[in-house]
Amino acid sequence: MAEKTAEKKYIISKKIDQFFIDLASIFRFMKRFFVEVWLPPYEFREVIRQCYQIGVKSLPLISLTGFIVGIVFTNQSRPSLTEFGATSWLPALISIAIVRAMGPLVTALIAAGKVGSSIGAEISSMKVTEQIDAMEVSATNPFKFLVVTRVIACTVMIPLLVMYVDFVALLGAFLNVHQNELTSLTTFFVEVFEALTFLDIFSSIIKSTVFGFTIGIVGCYKGYTSSKGTEGVGKAANASVVMAMFLIFIEELLALQIVNFFRFN
Amino acid sequence: MREKVIEIKGLTKSFGDLHVLKGVDLNLYKGENLVVLGKSGTGKSVLIKIVVGLLTQDEGSLKVFGQEVNSLPSKELDKLRLKIGFSFQHSALYDSMTVRENLEFPLVRNVKTITESEKEKKIHRVLESVGLSQAIDQMPSELSGGQKKRIGIARTLILEPEIMLYDEPTAGLDPITCGDINDLINQVRDEYKTSSIVITHDLTCAKVTGDRQAVLLDGKFGAVGEFEEVFHYTSDDRIKAFYDYNFIN
Numbered sequence: 001m002a003e004k005t006a007e008k009k010y011i012i013s014k015k016i017d018q019f020f021i022d023l024a025s026i027f028r029f030m031k032r033f034f035v036e037v038w039l040p041p042y043e044f045r046e047v048i049r050q051c052y053q054i055g056v057k058s059l060p061l062i063s064l065t066g067f068i069v070g071i072v073f074t075n076q077s078r079p080s081l082t083e084f085g086a087t088s089w090l091p092a093l094i095s096i097a098i099v100r101a102m103g104p105l106v107t108a109l110i111a112a113g114k115v116g117s118s119i120g121a122e123i124s125s126m127k128v129t130e131q132i133d134a135m136e137v138s139a140t141n142p143f144k145f146l147v148v149t150r151v152i153a154c155t156v157m158i159p160l161l162v163m164y165v166d167f168v169a170l171l172g173a174f175l176n177v178h179q180n181e182l183t184s185l186t187t188f189f190v191e192v193f194e195a196l197t198f199l200d201i202f203s204s205i206i207k208s209t210v211f212g213f214t215i216g217i218v219g220c221y222k223g224y225t226s227s228k229g230t231e232g233v234g235k236a237a238n239a240s241v242v243m244a245m246f247l248i249f250i251e252e253l254l255a256l257q258i259v260n261f262f263r264f265n
Numbered sequence: 266m267r268e269k270v271i272e273i274k275g276l277t278k279s280f281g282d283l284h285v286l287k288g289v290d291l292n293l294y295k296g297e298n299l300v301v302l303g304k305s306g307t308g309k310s311v312l313i314k315i316v317v318g319l320l321t322q323d324e325g326s327l328k329v330f331g332q333e334v335n336s337l338p339s340k341e342l343d344k345l346r347l348k349i350g351f352s353f354q355h356s357a358l359y360d361s362m363t364v365r366e367n368l369e370f371p372l373v374r375n376v377k378t379i380t381e382s383e384k385e386k387k388i389h390r391v392l393e394s395v396g397l398s399q400a401i402d403q404m405p406s407e408l409s410g411g412q413k414k415r416i417g418i419a420r421t422l423i424l425e426p427e428i429m430l431y432d433e434p435t436a437g438l439d440p441i442t443c444g445d446i447n448d449l450i451n452q453v454r455d456e457y458k459t460s461s462i463v464i465t466h467d468l469t470c471a472k473v474t475g476d477r478q479a480v481l482l483d484g485k486f487g488a489v490g491e492f493e494e495v496f497h498y499t500s501d502d503r504i505k506a507f508y509d510y511n512f513i514n
Contacts, residue, residue: 041374126359134357137317138371138424139343 029221033151036144043149050153054115055161062110066165069106070172073097078180087181091188092195094173099200100259103166105252108211111158112244116219119150120240123223124233132224147224151216158212159205166204203259210255211248218244267294270428270460271316276325277484278311285311287484288325293428293460298450300463300475302507307481309464310354313430316462317351318342329428347375350421350459354433356413358405364416365401368392372423391419394456395449411442418449422457429453429461435470447473468496468508480504 010017074094081087123146126132135142174188219240226236271293278286285308293299303309314320315327318334327334329345337345358367368388372379379387392398395415405413414434421429431450435443447470453459463474471478472492479489482503488495496508 122361129355129360130353130357131359133314133319134351134353134359134420135370136319137346137349137351138375138420139346140371140374 026221030217037148043145046145046149047152050149051157054153055157058114062161062165063168065106065110066168067172069102070169071176074173074176090177091191095192095195098169099166099196099204103169104162104204104208107162107165108248109245112215112248113241116215116240116244117237119219120223121233121237123220124226124236127226128229128233147220150220154216155209155212159208162208199263207255210251214247215244270295270330272328274326276327277323279323284484289485291479293462295460297476298454298461298463298474300465300471300478301481302466302471302478303481309481310432313432313462313464317349347424348427350426350429352418352421352431352434354436356417358413358416360405364403367420368423375424387423391422395419411438414446427459429459431463433464435467450474
């Protein structure tokens with residue numbers, strides 16, 4: 001009898017109900033962000049500090065990954081083009097692949113792992129240790145100090161990191177092309193930029209801005225709404241990465257449809 | 266007649282089916298240290314979190330300086346919070362900031378016109394008050410439990426509050442450090458002219474720091490009065506048991 005009463009509490013099922021509750025909660029969280037971002041006081045110093053944490057401290061990992069992606073992608077593409085005697089198309093192919101898709105996606109996935117998890121864990125542990133309550137009782141808005149600053153920093157820094165990764169990946173690709181086809185740096189980059197259109201670069205920047213916002217808001221949301229003490233810290237970090245990656249793939253798919261609509265119409 | 270700074274009437278608070286506070290009545294008078302005692306989980310911390318607006322009551326009235334906390338708009342609540350210092354059980358120091366930055370944090374955000382020299386003066390004053398001037402550039406992770414509590418208290422004192430709320434100030438500390446913290450609570454009352462609520466289950470802390478004691482039992486105050494009155498002349502077995510357990514064990 002008691003079980004029957006408990007079952008009636010859910011509209012569809014416990015998991016599906018929870019999914020929609022979470023979704024509504026994220027939208028409320030985002031709405032609060034868009035309201036608070038315009039209101040003073042503005043925490044400029046904290047935004048700069050977070051930009052440094054997110055951008056500069058990610059550079060070593062991002063550089064290595066971008067460089068390797070450039071080399072590996074060039075090496076893997078060469079045999080197919082060689083079959084058609086089209087190795088001269090390598091710079092164009094690589095530039096399109098990196099700028100349109102791989103640069104934003106690789107950067108966003110790495111940032112989701114590195115930055116998203118650290119934001120989720122940091123805010124969650126601040127919640128567990130009552131640091132967020134301490135801000136609130138000292139008449140400081142913790143949402144503004146912790147969430148708004150981090151989301152702005154992610155939204156600003158991820159597109160910059162993507163541009164940097166694009167460049168480093170192209171540099172890696174150039175080394176590989178130069179080694180095999182003896183192409184000069186100037187020729188390589190002339191071919192790279194000839195293949196790219198304004199839409200490619202513009203869509204890449206917009207897309208990575210959305211990725212950055214997603215990483216920031218998801219990390220902050222998971223951290224800010226975490227519970228269950230120290231166990232919640234680990235869960236928040238993990239959930240930040242999983243959810244951000246999931247959303248990034250969905251956004252990539254949507255962005256592809258939108259850009260293709262403009263490209264072919 | 267003494268001036269009431271906090272006035273609580275018929276306060277209730279539940280978390281789901283768990284009824285923590287079941288109609289609490291209490292007054293805090295200007296300049297006094299009121300100790301709220303009770304077993305773990307009886308809602309002592311919940312009570313002071315309602316006072317400072319971190320939680321809201323289900324029913325009842327809670328007035329601080331005559332203002333109903335629950336019905337204050339957020340800006341007014343923030344103004345009121347500047348008059349209340351809250352010392353957390355685990356200190357709640359911002360662990361990514363140095364002691365100096367921890368102390369600056371509430372100051373620069375709430376006192377807009379403060380000059381650099383005034384800021385330094387205030388920081389040094391509160392650090393001297395808690396006896397930790399040398400810790401100014403240390404990170405919270407480099408401090409002991411007692412030092413963290415002191416810095417936590419210093420951070421609340423920097424805004425010169427009129428009311429201090431201490432949540433388990435001696436929990437997890439050795440007896441000597443407990444004694445130091447108890448002395449500090451009395452020193453803060455005398456030096457900063459504060460009225461305080463001290464939440465604790467430590468009877469020594471209660472005896473040393475409290476002008477009055479209030480024992481929370483089953484969601485209501487079982488006894489309120491001076492230490493002797495509450496513990497020596499009580500007929501309530503639960504209060505006797507509480508006293509015996511503290512002093513016999």
